[in-house]
Amino acid sequence: MRPKLVEVKDLHIHFKTYAGIVQAVRGVSFELYEGETLAIVGESGSGKSVTSNALMKLIPQPPGIYAGGEILFNGRDLVPLNDKEMAKIRGNDIAMIFQDPMTSLNPTMKIGKQITEVMLQHNAASRSDAKARAVELLHQVGIPMPEKRYNQYPHELSGGMRQRVVIAIALAADPKLLIADEPTTALDVTIQAQILELMKDIQKKRNTSVIFITHDLGVVANVADRVAVMYAGQIVEYGTVNEIFYNPKHPYTWGLLGSMPDLNSSADDLLRTIPGSPPNLISPPKGDAFAPRNEHALAIDYEQEPPMFKVSETHYAKTWLLHPDAPKIPVPLAVQQRIDSYVQEGDDVWNAKKF
Amino acid sequence: MTLEKQKLEKLPANAFEVVGSRQAEQDKLADKSVSFWKEVFYRFIQNKLAVFGFVLLTIIIGMAIVVPEVSQYKYSDQLGVYNQPPSADHWFGTDDLGRDIFVRIWAGARISLFIGITAAFIDLIIGVLWGSIAGLAGGRTDNIMMRLADVLTAVPYLLVVIILIVVMEPGLVPMIIALCITGWINMARIVRGEVLSIKNQEYVLAARTLGAGTGHLIVKHLIPNALGAILVTMTLTIPAAIFTESFLSYLGLGVPAPMASWGTMASEGNKALMSYPWRLFFPALFISMTIFAFNAVGDGLRDALDPKLRK
């Protein structure tokens, strides 16, 4: 087994608002191994971005509150660290890529300077080395004519190029963990495909661990080794990318997979939808937070929160449907058909070791 | 994933009946309906400084209304006791003509507040009209209107005011005109900025696709949404006007005797600063307190309205 880089244990994050305390993250636990990509997927308000910001200790306090849990990075708990100690870790060990490349770059500073600044701050290079390394980084992230770009300002680049610069800055101090919060959401699909390729390529070369936050299941399928599905501040299903996409166990995951049309679905079949909208996290519902929207909800779902049930060594799901006494509810037909069609097209290796 | 050994307690069989989703809970909205202004109010009352400013302002305005009516002295009564320090009879002392400073402060408050509020109100009307027309029309009209405003700002203000007051004889009306000559420009600029951003909002486009005319857009969309910024600007214009009034009075261009504004009182008090300091102290104190109170309320309002803090 690869060594663990990050271990999050029972993390709770609350926000104080005038309307009450929002329980944005309610007991999230996961681990991340070296060199792998964990995708955290969920809808807006599911707590996925709060979780990733919490890892960087970027939750403003107030109104944010670290209400419980641990964030172990290389075995060291980040929660009690103060700003000064965190500053050493940010950029150096953990770097972050945000959604909007324009707002994460300083518009008044040349691109080259923004990269070398990170290196010098963390004493990663001498001043003369820094420039050479910055140009090399720009080259690595696929920016043509890096020497010329080095002396340009962010507004002189296109959106895709800017996101490449953001990635170059994130890589400048050679971090062990890269957190990417919807890094391609603001980009066009063709640019998105390029950025995803770039990120996978870099990860392979540098053995960086990546936490990839997104709402797009297509992107998840493209980048992830493992997936955590979040709903209402909790991880509801957790497994390898194949397990989540081909053997989903949680009804919310079924809903997500079913509500996305793929290029093969025809206009005649209505999309499967998840009715309603996510709950208000000021007063989360009793029991399973997904129950009111779940057509397969059991009586106990409204009474008691389900534990994480183990499906396999790597696959867990938080639904009472996995209880030995629960009725056996199959994956909805439309979702199952789609999975079957994928798996048939898929390679034989996968078919051979079928679930 | 850290997972404790799963010890499944035995649950009753009926716990696993499929009961399905609950429509009622899916689309439940919050119990109480909170309008935008209620939300602003909640945030405002959480700001202690702003609430303090508001209370202070209420007291000042209340006193200005009540005290001159119920007091045993009139603001122009000469009581024959000159330059008395504060005492039980004359709480803030008396001035060189033997008038009770406490009553004069509140009579002066009426004048100062009246000038400030009227000036701000006139600024509001001219500024909102000018700014919204410029912002809505855009293009050349906008350019001409805003350049005109720029030219007016460039004229040396004090010179114009002094000439105006000298020509028209000091008094309330010239004072207000003087304050409004350039006062509205700030409001016009702010309203224009708001209008420019609001008019490209999708809800305004939507109203246009429904066939809405300019009048409908202004009444239903532009004004309600610019109201916050207008209100803040107005609360911040009033203290500026009060201050300018005091300043002009101090130069001797204020309302004529025996009327008193805080500015004229401070101006007179200044002459006797060394011997009778309370004659300057009280008007100066109330000018400062009022300006502070208005600013605190204005800042509080702005924070309460700031969309970045909204959730």
Added chain:
Amino acid sequence: MERKKILEVKGLKQYFGTASNPIKAVDDISFYVYEGETLGLVGESGCGKSTTGRSIIRLYDVTDGEILFNGENIASIKARKDLKKFNKDMQMIFQDPYASLNPRMTASEIIGEAFDIHGMYKDKKERREKVAELLEAVGLSRLHASRYAHEFSGGQRQRIGIARALSLDPSFIIADEPISALDVSIQAQVVNLLKQLQRERNLTYLFIAHDLSMVKYISDRIAVMYRGRIVELGPADEIYNEPKHPYTKSLLSAVPQPDPLSERKRQRIPYTHEEVDGDVIRKETSPGHFVFGTAQQLQNWGI
């Protein structure tokens, strides 16, 4: 039998900026929409798809070209009175469910706004009934009428926007990226709602989006836009299964699928921009499937 064309756009140009240095947001496009169908308009940001929609509904004064709506050229209408008549028939659904609803208005004020503008349903009770009917048509409850926009979730807000667009009972709706700001599970709800309303009310849609899988799913025919021009137009299935224009091919190859196995094997087809020099011709490769390019280009692409 020839199907009725409810909308026909001929040589539409929409330029911004100065006459000497125009920004050609939409540069000479022509297409038509049959009554009762959905035409998808796809392309990447800045390709002019949203501008096209806004020009058609006359939020802009068009630079050149004709927009025939039910046979009448609406591009040349100047008077607001005449525009008002056509506003009843053509409506728009906007992208951002937050920006498209006035935060100071309640749901019933938003939905009933058009009634004030057109002087309809002056009777209070009748108006309340009509608003309630619209709310229910889009899957909300009549109890929601008095709530303010910010109290609703993104999906619910978009439903209110749809109810507003339906309030005048239009026959043609331009949906400008109506789902791109919504969550996946909510997107499906809104798309299903749009399809259901189309069937019930015999609506025609111009569906503008950048999400190709959704466009494919909802559209009968698709037009692909690139840099202000249409490069390919045809039946949805054909565009997806047999794209002809290299840009369409590139675009399709970039859409990620919720299928890890095929994602791992996927090859992206890059597209390099080609300057158009010479006259663009329209070539019909199969019935109703058109590819646009110069004679030289078409030859290079093997068409």
